[in-house]
Structures are given as C-alpha cells and as structure tokens.
Amino acid sequence: MSGILRECWAAVRARPVSSVTTALVIGLVCLVTLATTGRAAAIEQRVLDSVDSIGTALITVTDSNGSAGIHPSVVEVIGDLDGVDWAFALGPADDALPPDLTASLDGEPLTARSLLGELPGEVLLTAGRSARTGEAVAGRGAARSLGLVDAVGGVSVRGQPVAVVGTFTATGPLDALDSTVLIRDDDSAPPIVRYVYVRAEVGYDVAALAEVIQAILPAEAPSAVTVELAQGAIDLREVLAGSLGESSRQLMLMVLGIGLLLVAITMTGAVNARRRDFGRQRAIGATRSAIVAMVLIQSLMSGAIGAVVGSAAGVAVMWGIAGAAPSLTFTLSVVLLSLLVTIVGAAPPAIAASRRDPVSILRVP
C-alpha cells in the first residue's frame, strides 16, 4: 500500500499541469463555498441578531391598574433567576415639568418614572453621569423638550425639584424610554413598581422564563399582572432561521454540484491524456482496482492540497468581507465535502480507465 501511495505522489508531481488543475478546481470549490455559504451564514446570524434586538428576548411584566402590589425586591429576585441577562423596574408615571414653571413645554407632556435597579447596556448614557439617590437622568427626547444645557439641569416632579445629571439614548425594544425622565427615588418613600423589564440570556427559552417569572413574582396579587413576550418577533425569528438556512444550503449544493462537474471533466481529460500509462501498467501487472485506486488517490492528493489552500483563502476572504471567520466545524465540513466531491467526480473516469482494453492501447505506437 505504501508503495502505491509513493507511486501516486510521484505521479502527482510528475504531471504538474493536471495535478495543479485538480487542486485549483477543488481549491476554488472550497473558496467559493466558504465565501458564499460562509458569508450567507454570517449574514444570517446578523439578520437573526437584528430580529433579536427587536425584542425576542425581552419579557415585560405590567401592573396596568396598579392593584398588583409588586414588591420593590422584584428586581433582585428576578435578577437572580437562571437565564436572566438583566432586569430593572419602573414606577408609575408622573408629569415632569420644567423647574421654571413659567416656561411652557412644547409638544407632548413629559413623563417621569422612578427607576429600580441598574439600566442595561441598551440604555446608553450619552452625556453626564448616572443618577444617584434623589437625582434623575433624562432620555434624549426628554432632554430636548426640557431644553437641558450640556445634559444637566433640573425638573419638577410632584412639585419637588429634581436634579437631572445625565442624558441617555435608549435603543431597540426600550426606545420608548427616550421621552422619559428616570428618577432614582430616595429611600424615604418606598417606590411603587408598575413595570418590570427582563431580558433573557442569548439562547435561553424565553417562554419558559416568562412562566417562571409569573410563578415567583413577589406581589400581593400576582394574578393582576400581565407577563408579555414579543411573540411576533419570536415567530419571525423562527421563520427567518428556517428559510435563511434553506437558501444557504441550496447555494452550497449548487457550488458543490458545479465543483463535481468540473472535477469530473478535469479528471476525464487527465485520464484520457494518460491512457498509454494505464495500458502499460495493466500489461505489467496492475489490477483494475489498482488503476482505480491510483487515479482516485492521485486526484485526492491534488484535491487535498487545493482544499487546504482554498479553505485558507476562503477563511481569509470571509474575514475580509464579514469580519468573522467561519467556525472550525464549518470549515472542516467544507474541506471534507470538497474531498468527497473529488472522489465522486474522479470515480467515473477512474473506472473507465481501469476498464479500457490494454491491448488496443499497446497497439498504438
């Protein structure tokens, strides 16, 4: 066997043109597969990420008429649950007025709410600092309406002046917070909780988490709250994941199919150019299976070189386009598939070579 391998490697090197052609075809198959399918997979991930940012992972607990009596410890209790990324709570709405009562608000009246827990990363502080006890931060829209200078100023809530020390921008499912003023209440008045926002960790079963929250919610009348999921977004995600996966699979099959055809054509050409060699080898004692094995091993050797070089190039291209390399598993499966394509493409010419009548070849001078 090692004799055959050695002979095959020598034959691969002795015929650089057909070896390089095979390597090139397989290399291109890997490159194109990685650059298209891999890219499609990366884009797919990005689309899904953006769907997720709409709020597939967000759970909202609402006490709409204020009768549930949600306990302020809710933020800590939920925050400690498995699968929870973050949680914070908001109190009931109050009117927020400019401190100078003579100044009139343009546009919608502003809402102020008390804040429990830490604001998550989706709420980005763009100026100033975060609020300490008795202070407030304003959403970008609210800050504009209040005419805050350098994000700092004051606001009047329930007749009390409150210092605004920062401005934030809220994105994604929390963008409604942009027009509110969030107050960190002092401890004298225990805050009332009307809304709890919870985000599930990536990949966690959101529906199951929502059920757990409903069950353990620290409230006087837990049945009075509603626990909501962004069901529409969740459904959309499932549809997208299915159809995107389908389309990249079809693309990959197409590339592999074309690769198969090209390998078959290349190998048929190479085998035809070498019919004299196979005739001679049959005459000096090669079995049919030895001829098939040699053709397959030789194309696999060239193909393997192409697969390694092509995949490396494909990974590099993907890095350039999508800024992310495909996973090792994905890359290895592309390499293995391309080698399978090499074998399947080379098999018909290999079998044809082994079945050709050696005498008719020996007769041709």
Added chain:
Amino acid sequence: MSGGGLSCQDLTFAYRRARTPVIDTLSVNFAAGAVTAVTGPSGSGKSTLLYVLSLLLRPTAGSVIHDGLNLAAARDDVASRWRAREVGFVFQDAMLDPARTVLDNVCEPAVFAGVCRRAAERRAADLLDRFGVAHRADHRPAEISGGQAQRVGLCRALLNSPRLIFGDEPTGNLDSESGDVVWGALTEMARDGATVIVATHDTQRAARCDEWVRL
C-alpha cells in the same frame, strides 16, 4: 517438458468483430530454459499470440497452462497478479512513461508485485548497470536514444525476475549492435531458467533460437 514452462492446447482466438480466428487450435510447448522465436508474415497473429499467452486477451477456446494450471479463464485480478509476479513484457516501442525518470520507469513493476521500493531500486541499478544505461538513471525518456530506451524497457521487464518473458519485436527498431545486446540478455535469462518467447521478423535470429514457431 512442463518444468515451469508455458504451454497452450488447441488455443483459438478471434477478435470480436472478425469472422475467422487469428489463432486457430494452436498447441505449443514453450520450454523453460529455452528461447522460442515466433515468426510469420505481418498480420499472421504474432502479437495476438503473445497477448493471449499473457492473458491480456482471453482465448476464445483452448487453454494456457503455466505451472500445471490452466489460466485461460482466470479472473482478471488473478491474471493481473500473475502477470505482475511471473511475466516480463518487452514491447517493440519501449513504452516508457515520459513524465518519469529512467529509474522510476524501471521500478514501476515493483509497485504491482508488492516489492518494496528500496529493493526495487537496488535491482534496477544493477540492471541499468548491466545494460550500460546506469549513467542515464535520472534522465527522462526524451533525453535518451531509442536503443537506450529499449534497454531501459528490457530492464523493466526483468525487474521482478519473471519466469516468463515475452518480447514483441523487441529489436525491431534497433541497430544490430543494440539488437545483439537485447538478444544476448534474453538468451541469458533463458539459461537462468526463464521461458522466453520472442515474436520477430528476423528469420536469421529465429534460426539460431532454441525453438522456432512459424505462424
């Protein structure tokens, strides 16, 4: 005379699209230790006979017996392995692989006989030396003369020390000096016990061989 020799009994062979057989009920004993010349006009079936005796073509009828075994209907892989182990073939045109060196060409039969490369190279170097082409071992077939190429083909045929040697006009393209070298080598192989069968147009040579079959 069956001491390792080759014989055929009522051997008949017809090409598939031909009406009359090229070889018709031929029975010959090719003795071990002897050179048998096969002569006949062009188209009389000399090459065909060698191909049938080496099982590259299968007899339409009759038997090919080696070592007391009738190989006429042997399976293709059995016949191939038998050729690899027992048969050396010298073609009129040397039939070298132009992409490989002279040494690689001579070593080629070792692959199919399962002989290790190192042993094959040693034997090949000896043979190339014996036929005066050792200094060409690393050259390609395109870089050597026709007479040298034919000697390289002879080295390849002898690599596995076969007990059967077929030559199809092995000296047809050679000058008399190179022809003498090839005939000398074939005779020597016969003296060492091989069964040597040579198709030739050269009746003077044929007359000097141990046996002469006219087709």
